[in-house]
Amino acid sequence: MKKIILFLFLVISTALFSQDGIKFGKQSFAKTLEQAKKENKLIFLDAFASWCGPCKLLDKNVFPKKEVGDYFNANFLNLHIDMEKGEGIEIAKKYSIYSYPTLLFIDGDGKVVYKAAGYMSPQELISIAKEALNPENTLENKIAKFEAGEKDPEFLMGLIKNTYATDFSLAQKVATRYFQMRTDATYSKEEAVMLLFFTKTIDDDLYKIFTAKKAELSTQIPESYLAEYDKKLKLNTVLQKSFDANTQSINESIFLAEGTKIYGEKEAKQLLNKINMDLFFNQKKYDDYAxxxxxxxxxPKDFAT
Structure with missing residues (x-):
């Protein structure tokens, strides 16, 4: 009898404990949007993938915490959706979700008002939730503030992190202003990687900063990698100049003329063949691909190991 009572106690305790954390709704995203609009609440969407390690850690260490549950259950309609299954596939497309976990705060009109990504502690999660509820911190207001000329580095860094996965073009503009404001500063490893991430061609404004700060960047990133990245930026620039949008093909004479200056004639020809291979394969032009x-x-000896 005592064993039965103990078993029942454990079952009841587990059930009660499981209610301490965030209560994720079971209804569809569309229905939750309707409810959010009716109740004037934000949706907290945990966009995850089944294979994502940090997502599993959030599930295990953060979402079940009482303090997290108390705050989120009181202030949001919570959804936990696999972006690679069911309705999650369309949601991922709609909100340009490419990395996991992505944490979105969405209003009843389906507009993202705040966005975060990655694993974080319970305190950090509650902190971003409070920011999401502050009207001044909505993504729309932050973008307006940026367009009005805001130059505060901390603000700019926050906006970069809020937009890089959903609006790369905007995030690149924000990053350009950020690094223009930090030309005399010593970069952290995160900043060094970010500078490379947003520099795509030698025509980008960030390329000037990349070139000027190479010595400093080499303290965070190996010089050999920086040199190879510089070549790739130049190649990207050549690709942009030689790609014909009307025919969806590479102007080979332009590519070879410019590419030879960077890589030499032999390697430029090899690169052209490789680029054409990828292009034709994606276009399903299999004869040209062959x-x-x-x-x-x-x-074959060029590929011998």
Missing amino acids: KSALNYYQN
């Missing part, structure tokens, strides 16, 4: 592949692999 020709490019034969040209690319015509000298």
Whole structure:
């Protein structure tokens, strides 16, 4: 009898404990949007993938905490959706979700008012939730503030993190202003990686900063990697100049003329064949793909290990 009572106690205790954390709703995203609009509440959407390690850690260490549950259950309609299954696939497309976990705060009109990503502590999660509830911190207001000329580095860094996964073009503009304000500063590893991430061609304003700060960047990132990245930026620039949007093809004469200056004639030709291979494959032009592949692999010894 005592064992039965103890078993029942454990079952009841587990059930009660499981209610301490965030209560995620079971209804569809569309229905939750309707409810959010009716109740004038924000939706907290935990956008996850089943294979994502940090997502599992949030599930295990953060979402079940009482203090987290108390705050989120009182202030939000909570959803926990796998972005690679069911309705999650369309949600991921709609909100340009490419990394996990992505944590979105969405209003009843379906507009993202605040966004965060990655694993965080219970205190950090509650902190961003409070920011999401502050009207001044909505993404719309932050973008307006940026467009009005805001230059505070902390503000700019926050906006970069809020937008890089959903609006790269905007995030790149914010990053450009951020690094223009930090030209005399010593970069952290995060800043060094961020500078490279947002520099895509040698025509970008950030490329000037990349070039000027190479010595300092080399304290965070190996010089060999920086040199190779510089080549790739130049190659990206050549690709942009040689790509014909109307025909969806590479102007080979322009590519070879410019590419040879960077890589030499032999390597430029190899790169052209490789780029054409990828392009034709994506376009399902398999005959052209085969020709490019034969040209690319015509000298097997070039690929010997």
